[in-house]
Amino acid sequence: MKTIKIAIADDQILFRKGIIGIINSFENIEIVFEASDGQELLDLFEKAEEIPDIAILDLSMPVLNGIDTTKILHEKYPDVKIIILSVFSEDRFVTHLMEIGVNAYLIKNVEPEEVERAIKTVVEKDFYFNEAFLSAMQKRISGKKTRLMLQDIIPTLLSQRELEVLDLICKQYTAQEIGEKLFISTRTVDGHRNNLLEKTGMKNTAGLVVFSIKNNLIDPATLM
Structure with missing residues (x-):
């Protein structure tokens, strides 16, 4: 199975390092580069020899937030899947993000197993909705x-x-x-x-x- 390449942007260093360690422990999934905000991530994309399969973005970041980064990534790198990790869970907000092209939305307190499941499902099926999101929609x-x-x-x-x-x-x-x-x-x-x-x-x-x-x-x- 092909290794899934991931880029991540989150301004909370401790959280970012923690999630990187968790994701790198998953089979056939690896972090290829990390950034502290959306602009830094985009700069790394410009320099990358191989474009990552997925970008995992924090919603609230300085310089360039998750929403604006998503829009730019879709314009420049339409094949890159977007997963948002955030502390916000309000369903109207999540629905809007899905409509602008986010492939999955996860609350930061989810279990590592769900992060792995979301990554693999997004690659295979283009989107991942968990039960909490579907219940909110209902x-x-x-x-x-x-x-x-x-x-x-x-x-x-x-x-x-x-x-x-x-x-x-x-x-x-x-x-x-x-x-x-x-x-x-x-x-x-x-x-x-x-x-x-x-x-x-x-x-x-x-x-x-x-x-x-x-x-x-x-x-x-x-x-x-």
């Missing part, structure tokens, strides 16, 4: 009225095949698995995914899942 949409406008235009916005692909994406099937289930090629699956991103305005697969949950296309309870 609470957020409960009691809300269905978005009539979107429900009305969904049949014209997305084709039936795109809806089928979207449903399987939300259930964390890989492109190959989706292709096998729908009897289409992986390239065709990727084409449908790209169309979904363009039509919904989302940045990545994580955003597609958030879009589906917010617009009642899928129940978060089915993803737990």
Whole structure:
């Protein structure tokens, strides 16, 4: 199995060194460079001979915070996955981050095993949502009225095949698995995914899942 390369940015030195030690203990995962803020991380990306697979970012950093760093990374290095580590857990805030292209959001008090699981899942399936996040999403949409406008235009916005692909994406099937289930090629699956991103305005697969949950296309309870 290919070693997953990770860059990390966090201004809290003790925490950063601790998480580096934890991540380097995981099998087939290694930290390739570290930074104390987003700008320093971007400078290291510019100099890197090999671009990391994942950037793990603290949300609140001096000079350049996690949100602004995410936006720049997406523009310059679109293949890099983003995992945010933060002390904030408010679900509206987390949802916004997923919509701008973050692949996973973890609270800093999670167990090391979940960090490892999130890293590997993000590489394999493009996003990682834990039970806490999905429960928060479910609470957020409960009691809300269905978005009539979107429900009305969904049949014209997305084709039936795109809806089928979207449903399987939300259930964390890989492109190959989706292709096998729908009897289409992986390239065709990727084409449908790209169309979904363009039509919904989302940045990545994580955003597609958030879009589906917010617009009642899928129940978060089915993803737990």
